[in-house]
Amino acid sequence: MTKLSTVAVLGAGPAGLMAAWELNKAGYKVVLIEAENQVGGMSATLKFKGNHGDYRFDYGGHRFITRNPELLQFVEDLMGDELLHSLRKSVIRFQGRTYQYPLALGDLLKNAPTGLLLGAASDLLFKLPFNQPVQDRDNASFAEWIESRFGPTLYRNFFEGYTAKLWGIDPTQLSADWASQRISLLDLKDVAQRLLPQRSDTPRTYARKYRYPKLGFGRIFEKLADHLVENGVELLLNHPVQGLRTEGKQLKAIHCGPKGAIKEIAVDQVIATLPLPMMADFIQIPHQLRYRSLRFFNMPMLTENISDNTWQYLSDPNIMATRLQEPRRRSPYMAPTGQTSLMMEIPCFKGDNLWSMDNAQLQPQVMADLRSLGVNTDASSGEYFSSFSEHAYPLMQLGYQQERHRVIEQLNDYQNLIMTGRQGTFRYIFTDTAMEMGQLAARSLIDKQDRRGEIFDFRNEPTVIETQSVA
Numbered sequence: 001m002t003k004l005s006t007v008a009v010l011g012a013g014p015a016g017l018m019a020a021w022e023l024n025k026a027g028y029k030v031v032l033i034e035a036e037n038q039v040g041g042m043s044a045t046l047k048f049k050g051n052h053g054d055y056r057f058d059y060g061g062h063r064f065i066t067r068n069p070e071l072l073q074f075v076e077d078l079m080g081d082e083l084l085h086s087l088r089k090s091v092i093r094f095q096g097r098t099y100q101y102p103l104a105l106g107d108l109l110k111n112a113p114t115g116l117l118l119g120a121a122s123d124l125l126f127k128l129p130f131n132q133p134v135q136d137r138d139n140a141s142f143a144e145w146i147e148s149r150f151g152p153t154l155y156r157n158f159f160e161g162y163t164a165k166l167w168g169i170d171p172t173q174l175s176a177d178w179a180s181q182r183i184s185l186l187d188l189k190d191v192a193q194r195l196l197p198q199r200s201d202t203p204r205t206y207a208r209k210y211r212y213p214k215l216g217f218g219r220i221f222e223k224l225a226d227h228l229v230e231n232g233v234e235l236l237l238n239h240p241v242q243g244l245r246t247e248g249k250q251l252k253a254i255h256c257g258p259k260g261a262i263k264e265i266a267v268d269q270v271i272a273t274l275p276l277p278m279m280a281d282f283i284q285i286p287h288q289l290r291y292r293s294l295r296f297f298n299m300p301m302l303t304e305n306i307s308d309n310t311w312q313y314l315s316d317p318n319i320m321a322t323r324l325q326e327p328r329r330r331s332p333y334m335a336p337t338g339q340t341s342l343m344m345e346i347p348c349f350k351g352d353n354l355w356s357m358d359n360a361q362l363q364p365q366v367m368a369d370l371r372s373l374g375v376n377t378d379a380s381s382g383e384y385f386s387s388f389s390e391h392a393y394p395l396m397q398l399g400y401q402q403e404r405h406r407v408i409e410q411l412n413d414y415q416n417l418i419m420t421g422r423q424g425t426f427r428y429i430f431t432d433t434a435m436e437m438g439q440l441a442a443r444s445l446i447d448k449q450d451r452r453g454e455i456f457d458f459r460n461e462p463t464v465i466e467t468q469s470v471a
């Protein structure tokens with residue numbers, strides 16, 4: 001392949017944009033094909049013109065953390081003084097009480113009902129010391145993983161209901177994979193130790209500091225895209241990929257564009273950040289892979305602050321949302337001066353009742369939930385709208401790993417195709433990892449080395465990812 005080959009990068013989210021960046025820098029001709037009318041994917045920011053000014057909403061509030069100092073420097077250089085340093089403060093709301101997140105013993109002792117405390121103490125003394133924590137994250141369930149570390153009492157109170165609501169499946173059917181990378185505490189002993197003064201060599205379990213652009217997370221990707229277009233990358237917005245033309249085990253062309261105006265783009269190489277199941281469908285590989293979706297219910301509020309929390313995790317199963325967020329907590333520029341806004345993150349499956357319901361039908365339920373959380377709903381401006389992430393979470397059902405590997409192996413038969421990013425590898429990863437994966441995909445083309453195996457399991461260590469953030 002010569003440097004003048006056309007590389008089609010499918011999807012202009014963080015992974016696709018970074019792949020295009022590397023290829024463009026190395027002199028390749030790049031066409032970046034995106035379904036939506038803006039770049040950024042799930043890391044984009046929406047603008048809302050309200051009756052009282054302009055508001056901005058992420059697709060679920062994001063923050064930039066990374067363990068890669070070069071990537072942090074890259075984002076800092078790109079954003080200049082648009083990048084704020086923020087601190088995260090989160091709480092768990094459960095049965096009318098508010099707990100610190102992550103759980104800490106001092107706070108539990110102060111806030112938890114006696115029954116819960118006695119149960120947790122008895123688990124700590126009489127159950128956990130006699131059971132080994134489950135280690136086999138490929139085959140164990142989320143429920144087994146958590147119970148073996150935190151005991152049945154904390155599992156039932158803090159994890160079970162929240163997890164079932166978030167994933168839409170019973171936690172006994174969810175893979176331990178998710179817990180092993182995403183629960184920012186190690187075990188109940190760790191919860192207890194957080195009561196003690198921290199020594200300087202104590203490993204961090206949780207990243208509090210993060211970077212956030214003044215005008216929303218999506219600004220990082222808008223700026224990246226502007227730079228790419230200025231430097232000759234062809235960016236096709238509103239061009240959903242609808243199919244692929246293959247010859248043997250080669251991809252020959254991409255069919256994209258709105259129905260009725262689909263064009264064919266001939267390609268030499270393809271870097272795809274589209275959902276793995278979608279690519280499998282295009283090539284007719286049967287699979288059982290599914291996504292959990294999110295509906296965000298967004299509302300301007302005619303008051304300055306709702307609370308000082310970045311996130312409120314909503315554990316009660318009878319509240320629809322899993323998190324309540326106030327975008328202004330990330331950056332004061334997300335709402336007009338003197339005002340704020342709210343976002344409820346409601347998990348659902350595409351096409352189910354919660355996904356399909358009219359905003360007007362959903363609004364009274366959201367208001368009732370907010371009132372039960374003590375939010376003064378009279379401050380609402382009366383405006384509201386929903387935004388949607390269809391591919392929010394790869395559904396990590398027990399056994400999904402084998403299915404994922406099988407599909408990946410079949411796609412890897414296509415020598416001129418590299419799948420990458422969160423969607424392309426069907427992984428629950430943060431933006432920084434998606435960006436690194438995009439770079440890795442591009443570099444494997446530039447260096448002419450097949451790194452697809454490395455990309456699929458990139459940063460897949462069984463550690464709490466947040467612990468090593470340098471941001």
Ligand SMILES: Cc1cc2nc3c(=O)[nH]c(=O)nc-3n(C[C@H](O)[C@H](O)[C@H](O)COP(=O)(O)OP(=O)(O)OC[C@H]3O[C@@H](n4cnc5c(N)ncnc54)[C@H](O)[C@@H]3O)c2cc1C
Binds near residue numbers: 010294432
């Ligand atoms: C609720 C929530 C909160 C999160 N919070 C954080 C956070 O605080 N910090 C953090 O670092 N990460 C966070 N993440 C993760 C972050 O959103 C993702 O890791 C990141 O966006 C993945 O980038 P990607 O490019 O791999 O995929 P995506 O962002 O999904 O981009 C894929 C792109 O492909 C496009 N596409 C899809 N189908 C087609 C098609 N047929 N044709 C053309 N284009 C198509 C999409 O429109 C999209 O632009 C969060 C995720 C969620 C769901």
